[in-house]
Amino acid sequence: MESSVLENMGQVTRRSFVVGTAGVAGLAGLAAVAPGIAGADPIGHGPISEPAEGPSAAALITFQKIDGTPVYYWRSNRPNTTPRNWQATQAFYNALVAWIRDLRSLSAGYGSISYLVSAGFYVNKPGEHGAGTAMDLDHVKWSGGNSISPLDKHHASTNAAIRKRYLATEAVCRRRFRYVLDGWYNADHADHIHSDFGGMPVRVLKDSESDTKFVQAMCNNFRGAGLAIDGVWGPATQSAFNGAKSALAVTGDPHTSSAVWQGMLSKIAQKGFANQGF
Numbered sequence: 001m002e003s004s005v006l007e008n009m010g011q012v013t014r015r016s017f018v019v020g021t022a023g024v025a026g027l028a029g030l031a032a033v034a035p036g037i038a039g040a041d042p043i044g045h046g047p048i049s050e051p052a053e054g055p056s057a058a059a060l061i062t063f064q065k066i067d068g069t070p071v072y073y074w075r076s077n078r079p080n081t082t083p084r085n086w087q088a089t090q091a092f093y094n095a096l097v098a099w100i101r102d103l104r105s106l107s108a109g110y111g112s113i114s115y116l117v118s119a120g121f122y123v124n125k126p127g128e129h130g131a132g133t134a135m136d137l138d139h140v141k142w143s144g145g146n147s148i149s150p151l152d153k154h155h156a157s158t159n160a161a162i163r164k165r166y167l168a169t170e171a172v173c174r175r176r177f178r179y180v181l182d183g184w185y186n187a188d189h190a191d192h193i194h195s196d197f198g199g200m201p202v203r204v205l206k207d208s209e210s211d212t213k214f215v216q217a218m219c220n221n222f223r224g225a226g227l228a229i230d231g232v233w234g235p236a237t238q239s240a241f242n243g244a245k246s247a248l249a250v251t252g253d254p255h256t257s258s259a260v261w262q263g264m265l266s267k268i269a270q271k272g273f274a275n276q277g278f
């Protein structure tokens with residue numbers, strides 16, 4: 001779970017805006033409202049769905065599996081396979097279903113997904129977790145034996161194949177959620193990948209620290225770009241990103257088109273799960 005000051009600041013600064021739109025509509029209207037809120041995310045921390053009326057306003061559903069795949073909790077003990085009741089909004093659960101179907105498809109070479117491990121979805125605290133519109137991903141296990149474990153800081157693994165697999169998994173998160181925080185983003189996220197409904201629709205933003213750090217880590221790990229992972233989209237990052245786009249035969253503008261960015265993310269994920277550079 002994140003306790004990022006920056007992340008929470010983003011929510012505070014957005015509160016008045018939310019009250020003026022989603023706050024009036026209530027959470028039920030949020031799914032329809034959020035995708036239309038584009039841009040105006042100057043520091044890349046733009047969660048937009050903190051409920052004005054507190055968690056009780058959220059119509060939360062309870063689940064133990066996402067689209068049939070169990071989700072375990074390892075923060076107390078591991079490898080714990082006790083079924084656990086999680087909560088999220090129906091709209092966020094639907095996005096999770098789309099996400100895991102993407103993940104199954106793009107990692108099909110690993111077999112099926114045996115289970116997921118999470119640190120939380122709805123959590124009684126301010127922000128996207130409090131709204132039931134966030135996921136903290138700790139671990140994914142495939143039937144063929146592979147796994148990826150943000151919980152074990154796999155973004156910083158000494159094994160390049162593991163780092164590519166982490167980035168592949170994150171790329172799949174970014175296909176369905178624009179506001180994704182990883183181990184490169186800050187120390188609070190060294191042990192999980194956070195995804196939420198903030199800042200939708202999905203695309204890659206040059207003025208987003210989290211997006212830029214993902215791009216820099218991707219270019220370094222797949223293309224040996226040697227970039228500083230500082231979250232600043234400068235000329236070297238632009239050049240490396242252009243190279244990645246070209247190598248993956250991406251046409252169109254991933255900064256403005258969700259479809260173009262999602263397509264690029266799928267290619268990154270396929271390369272990552274196959275342990276291939278590009």
Ligand SMILES: [Zn+2]
Pocket residue numbers: 001002129134135136194195
């Ligand atoms: Zn989180």
